[in-house]
Structures are given as structure tokens and as C-alpha cells.
Amino acid sequence: MNSTLTLLAGLALAGSATASAATDPARLARGKYLMEGPVACGNCHMARDAQGAPLPDKGLSGGMLFDEAPFKAYASNITPDAATGIGKWTDAQLKKAIREGIRPDGSLIGPPMPIGFYRKLSDADLEAIVAYLRAQPPVVNVVPKSEYRMPLPPNYGPPVGKVKAPPAGKSAQYGEYLATIAHCMECHTPRDAKGMLNFSQLGAGGQEFKGPWGVSVAPNLTPHANGLKDWRDADIATAIRSGKDNQGWPLKPPMGFPFYANISESDMQALIAYLRSLKPQPGHKP
Numbered sequence: 001m002n003s004t005l006t007l008l009a010g011l012a013l014a015g016s017a018t019a020s021a022a023t024d025p026a027r028l029a030r031g032k033y034l035m036e037g038p039v040a041c042g043n044c045h046m047a048r049d050a051q052g053a054p055l056p057d058k059g060l061s062g063g064m065l066f067d068e069a070p071f072k073a074y075a076s077n078i079t080p081d082a083a084t085g086i087g088k089w090t091d092a093q094l095k096k097a098i099r100e101g102i103r104p105d106g107s108l109i110g111p112p113m114p115i116g117f118y119r120k121l122s123d124a125d126l127e128a129i130v131a132y133l134r135a136q137p138p139v140v141n142v143v144p145k146s147e148y149r150m151p152l153p154p155n156y157g158p159p160v161g162k163v164k165a166p167p168a169g170k171s172a173q174y175g176e177y178l179a180t181i182a183h184c185m186e187c188h189t190p191r192d193a194k195g196m197l198n199f200s201q202l203g204a205g206g207q208e209f210k211g212p213w214g215v216s217v218a219p220n221l222t223p224h225a226n227g228l229k230d231w232r233d234a235d236i237a238t239a240i241r242s243g244k245d246n247q248g249w250p251l252k253p254p255m256g257f258p259f260y261a262n263i264s265e266s267d268m269q270a271l272i273a274y275l276r277s278l279k280p281q282p283g284h285k286p
Contacts, residue, residue, distance in 0.1 A: 024131065031132030034125060037263050038182040041129075043256035044075045044112070047141060052212040052253075060133075061085065061141035066112050070195060073112060073146040081138035094130050101156045108152050114183035115156045121181050122165035150195075170266055175274030178267055187254075188218045190283070203227075203275070204283025209254050216252035220283035221275050227283060233272050240268070245286055 035041050044066075047058035061084075064075040077085040086094055093104040101108055101115035109115065121129070166173045179185065189197045190206045204227075205220040220227035228236060235246035243257035244250055251257075263271070 023135075027128050027131045028135060030125065031128035031130070031135075033262070033264075034129055034181075035132045037259060038178050038267065039129065040182065040256040040259035041078070043254065043259055045078050047139075058141065059136055059139050061139035062143045063141060068112075070150040071111055071146065071148045073110060073148075074143045077139065077141045077143050078133060079136050079139040079141075080134060081140050084140050084142050085138060086133065087138055091130050091134075094133065095126050098129065099126060099160050108155065110146060110148050110152050112186075114186045117180050117183040117186060119157060119160050120163065120177070122163045122177075125165060125181065126163075168266075170269040170273060172270070172273040172277040175267075175270035175272070176277075178271055179274055184221070188221050201281050201283065203278045204281035205286075206284040209252075211253060213252045216254070217284055219251075219286035220281060222278040222281040222283065223276055224280035224282055226285040227280065228275060228286070229280070231286075233269070236272050236275065237268050239286075240271070 042054075042060055044064055045060045045062050047055045047061045047063050049055055060078045061081070062075040062077040066073045066075075079085040080087040082088050089097070089104055096102050097104075097109060099115070099118050099121055101113065101118075103109060165177050168174055185197070185202060187207055187209070188203050188205050189199065190201050190204055192198050203221040204224075205218040207218045209216045209218070223229045231239075231246050239245055239251060241257065241261045241263065243255065
């Protein structure tokens with residue numbers, strides 16, 4: 001076999017392997033669960049109308065605006081459209097964008113994309129998310145370019161190597177993994193004067209979020225008297241899934257309640273075990 005035929009055969013085999021991986025039923029099911037459950041990418045990337053209501057027929061074609069003091073950012077189109085989405089990106093490029101915040105052209109993806117948390121995505125879960133994205137219908141939607149009124153870092157850290165998740169189950173360790181890839185602490189941890197997360201007060205809440213709903217304040221998720229100390233496990237699960245506090249009062253967006261309603265019972269127990277394990281902090285009362 002000459003070199004050209006060898007190359008073509010290799011490319012055919014590689015393409016076949018990629019297609020097989022993308023259509024693997026178990027991998028695709030895992031990707032669907034993550035995307036439509038704990039990771040909830042659609043909470044930002046789903047197209048919405050002027051009132052903020054989701055437009056399911058436009059899928060994950062982006063456009064949601066985040067207009068904050070340091071930036072005016074738009075959620076990107078992550079459907080497989082070749083012209084306006086990720087259709088021309090390779091799987092490797094897509095993984096690098098998700099876990100390292102670097103686009104195929106080498107530019108950095110800025111906030112509010114929680115790259116610092118996505119760096120902890122396991123290899124298997126990252127593969128599953130990519131498979132799910134590849135399976136979505138392509139949607140043409142030109143999204144405006146984000147504007148940053150602050151300097152972006154040169155990167156989010158060194159290249160990510162192999163990442164393995166803790167054993168799945170109801171443990172606080174696995175709950176920490178789920179809370180990380182769901183980037184719970186991106187919103188529920190206070191920020192310092194420079195806008196950086198203050199991890200010494202992990203989970204204490206207090207960040208304000210403005211939107212069509214008015215202003216919401218991220219509550220304290222730690223087992224403090226001003227947090228979840230007096231909440232039953234069932235109360236916490238209801239708040240996460242249904243958006244109602246332990247008194248039955250509705251909680252406000254941007255918490256992705258419609259997505260978190262799909263979190264499995266085992267994963268919910270793991271998340272609650274993790275929240276119970278946090279250091280008590282006198283933060284913003286739910």
C-alpha cells in the first residue's frame with residue numbers, strides 16, 4: 001500500500017472511531033444527563049427571547065447577554081452549525097475550549113464561562129459532553145462578540161492532563177466532584193475587591209445577580225445557622241430541583257432549576273453530603 005493510500009486508510013479508521021464514539025449509546029446517555037442535569041450548559045447557552053424565556057426550537061445556539069461592570073458577554077452558539085457554531089471544531093479543539101478555555105484560533109474564552117471549574121471535568125464526562133453536543137441539530141445563529149472591560153489572564157493554568165472522577169456514589173467526595181462540574185461555587189462563593197472568588201469563604205453566598213427577575217442574591221450553602229444548618233435533606237433537594245426554600249417561598253434565577261430537576265436521587269444525596277461537609281460560614285442567609 002503506498003503512502004497516500006495508507007494515509008487515507010488511517011483517516012478513514014480515525015473518522016470511523018470518532019463517529020463510533022460519538023454515537024455510543026451509554027456515552028451519549030451520560031452526556032445527555034450531564035448537559036440536561038447537573039452541568040446545565042443550556043442555562044446559559046440556550047437561546048432565549050427578550051424576556052429571558054427559553055426557545056427550545058433554537059437549542060443551544062446562544063445569544064444570552066451577561067452585562068456586568070467588567071464585561072458585556074454573550075453565550076456562544078454551541079450547536080454543530082459550521083458557520084456560526086462549533087461544526088468545524090475537532091473533538092480535541094472542543095475539549096480544549098471546554099476544559100482550558102482556549103478556542104481553535106488560540107484566543108481565550110472569558111467570563112462568565114467557569115473554566116476554572118471545568119478543568120476538573122473527568123476525561124469520560126468530557127467525552128460524553130462532546131458526544132451530546134455533536135448529536136444536537138445545527139442552528140444558524142450569529143452571536144455578537146463579547147467585550148471585556150478588564151484584562152483577561154494569559155490562560156487558566158497549564159494544559160490539563162488526564163482527569164478521573166471519584167467513584168460514583170452517595171459520598172461527599174463524589175458530591176464535591178458534581179458540585180465542581182456544576183460550578184455551584186462560581187455563584188455561591190463571595191468575591192473580593194478584584195472580582196476573584198474568595199475560597200476562604202467557600203459556599204458563603206452573597207453575590208448579586210441582576211436580570212429580568214430583578215436582583216437575586218446567592219444564598220449561603222454552608223452548614224451555618226445562616227445557611228443550611230436547620231434545613232432537612234429533603235428541603236435542600238427541593239430547593240435545588242424546584243426552586244423553593246424550606247418555607248416554600250420561590251427562589252429566583254439564575255439558578256438552573258429546570259435542569260437540576262433532572263439530577264438523580266443518588267447524585268442529589270452526594271451533593272447534599274458535600275454541602276454538609278463544608279466549613280460553616282456566616283454568609284448570606286437563604
